[in-house]
Amino acid sequence: MTIFALIDCNNFYASCERIFQPKLANKPLVVLSNNDGCVIARSNEAKTLGIPMGAPYFKYKNDLKRQGVTVLSSNYALYGDLSNRVMTVLSSFTPKSEIYSIDECFLDLSGFDHLNLTEYCQYIRQCVFQWTGIPVSIGIGQTKTLSKIANKLAKKSQKANGILDLNNSPWLDTALQRTKVNDVWGIGRRWSKMLKSQGITTAYDLRETTDGWVRQKLGVTGLRTVKELQGLSCIKLEDDPADKQTVCISRSFGNPLTDYNSLKSAITIFADMASSKIRKYGLVAGGINVFIQTSPFNTEIEQYSKSITVGLYPQTNNFQSIHRAALKGLDKTFRPNICYKKAGILLTDLIRPKDAIKDFFHPYPQNNDQLSKAYDDINQRFGPGLIQLGQVRKPKTWYATQNYKTPSFTTRWDELPCAK
DNA sequence: TCTGGGGTCCTAGGACCC
DNA sequence: TCTGGGGTCCTAGGACCC
Numbered sequence: 001m002t003i004f005a006l007i008d009c010n011n012f013y014a015s016c017e018r019i020f021q022p023k024l025a026n027k028p029l030v031v032l033s034n035n036d037g038c039v040i041a042r043s044n045e046a047k048t049l050g051i052p053m054g055a056p057y058f059k060y061k062n063d064l065k066r067q068g069v070t071v072l073s074s075n076y077a078l079y080g081d082l083s084n085r086v087m088t089v090l091s092s093f094t095p096k097s098e099i100y101s102i103d104e105c106f107l108d109l110s111g112f113d114h115l116n117l118t119e120y121c122q123y124i125r126q127c128v129f130q131w132t133g134i135p136v137s138i139g140i141g142q143t144k145t146l147s148k149i150a151n152k153l154a155k156k157s158q159k160a161n162g163i164l165d166l167n168n169s170p171w172l173d174t175a176l177q178r179t180k181v182n183d184v185w186g187i188g189r190r191w192s193k194m195l196k197s198q199g200i201t202t203a204y205d206l207r208e209t210t211d212g213w214v215r216q217k218l219g220v221t222g223l224r225t226v227k228e229l230q231g232l233s234c235i236k237l238e239d240d241p242a243d244k245q246t247v248c249i250s251r252s253f254g255n256p257l258t259d260y261n262s263l264k265s266a267i268t269i270f271a272d273m274a275s276s277k278i279r280k281y282g283l284v285a286g287g288i289n290v291f292i293q294t295s296p297f298n299t300e301i302e303q304y305s306k307s308i309t310v311g312l313y314p315q316t317n318n319f320q321s322i323h324r325a326a327l328k329g330l331d332k333t334f335r336p337n338i339c340y341k342k343a344g345i346l347l348t349d350l351i352r353p354k355d356a357i358k359d360f361f362h363p364y365p366q367n368n369d370q371l372s373k374a375y376d377d378i379n380q381r382f383g384p385g386l387i388q389l390g391q392v393r394k395p396k397t398w399y400a401t402q403n404y405k406t407p408s409f410t411t412r413w414d415e416l417p418c419a420k
Numbered sequence: 421t422c423t424g425g426g427g428t429c430c431t432a433g434g435a436c437c438c
Numbered sequence: 439t440c441t442g443g444g445g446t447c448c449t450a451g452g453a454c455c456c
Contacts (some may be wrong), residue, residue: 055423058423061422140425187454188454221453250424251425424444435447
């Protein structure tokens with residue numbers, strides 16, 4: 001029998017910001033998305049004030065000010081670094097673990113049941129807090145889905161003190177009854193709406209449905225979720241993460257773009273970022289998808305959205321080849337006199353170069369050639385974007401400022417915190 | 421004025437094969 | 439008038455996750 005623990009960092013981005021600004025402790029705090037567009041993280045105090053997830057900042061700006069909420073732009077360098085630290089600590093407690101997202105990690109606790117799991121997890125929790133400053137909650141269950149539910153309840157309950165073990169627990173049914181169906185991992189907005197219309201409102205109700213009905217209404221994915229609720233583990237621990245299949249770089253523009261050259265400049269930067277990313281993974285791409293679109297929120301203007309795929313053959317991660325293909329894609333999607341609000345590129349069909357089909361007439365897939373490597377090294381050493389292909393480095397006019405960003409405390413020498 | 425970014429998996433339908 | 443059966447591959451779109 002398997003036993004899973006799900007460790008989830010409490011209000012992760014907000015907690016990261018508080019480490020270096022202790023004065024923010026116990027005060028309402030929100031973190032905004034790129035371009036300071038909308039709220040993507042909230043401290044408990046901000047949640048209590050009723051600020052919803054995804055709230056557009058411009059609509060809530062005055063509210064937030066009035067209520068004394070601290071507003072910060074997102075600082076991914078900081079969050080990424082602290083995430084690595086938390087994951088490193090967690091991986092030392094069990095031989096098998098899976099990093100599930102920037103702030104979540106599954107541990108396989110099978111074989112640990114001679115211990116009191118609540119006490120063991122309490123110890124893990126204390127270590128993580130002491131060594132990284134990040135508070136976490138831990139849920140334990142016989143399947144990943146049940147450990148998710150346990151985690152959610154552990155966060156809510158004062159009594160739980162951050163840990164809830166639903167493995168062989170007499171409280172399992174009660175826990176499922178107290179979990180709304182839309183809070184079940186794998187049940188999103190559409191499905192919960194449909195389920196509620198059928199009188200299925202809790203995780204407990206969902207667990208009691210018949211297989212055939214679920215299979216018909218929710219497909220094999222939904223059936224898997226129901227089986228997991230029943231205690232049958234269907235979603236395994238992925239402790240050896242598979243290579244990525246796609247890598248995407250996209251941004252919304254602070255100010256919409258209409259001219260070809262601005263768009264070209266943006267797409268060039270996206271292509272550079274994406275190719276650099278797959279070089280880091282040691283992968284080559286077999287295709288690139290370029291997409292540009294207007295704002296779906298602006299109903300006044302003509303809507304336009306277009307994406308196009310350009311094949312890369314032989315597969316490559318060379319920055320010039322990917323740049324060339326990206327611009328070819330842009331030429332095919334671009335139409336003049338349109339207000340573009342968002343653009344991006346997607347590198348697809350990613351493979352390891354050794355897995356490429358050998359071709360008598362074409363060279364071996366290009367992987368980390370000297371020029372690309374020099375390019376990465378320079379940008380790594382002097383800061384991203386120092387050199388760019390085919391354009392003079394200039395301010396990104398299309399990128400609105402992040403007005404409330406804290407320093408990259410842990411990843412840049414010139415932004416280290418200073419003790420006075 | 422101002423609404424994130426990056427992923428995965430599944431399914432349905434069309435093109436094409438023998 | 440009558441028009442098989444079985445399969446693969448690809449793509450677009452829809453669902454979900456954080």
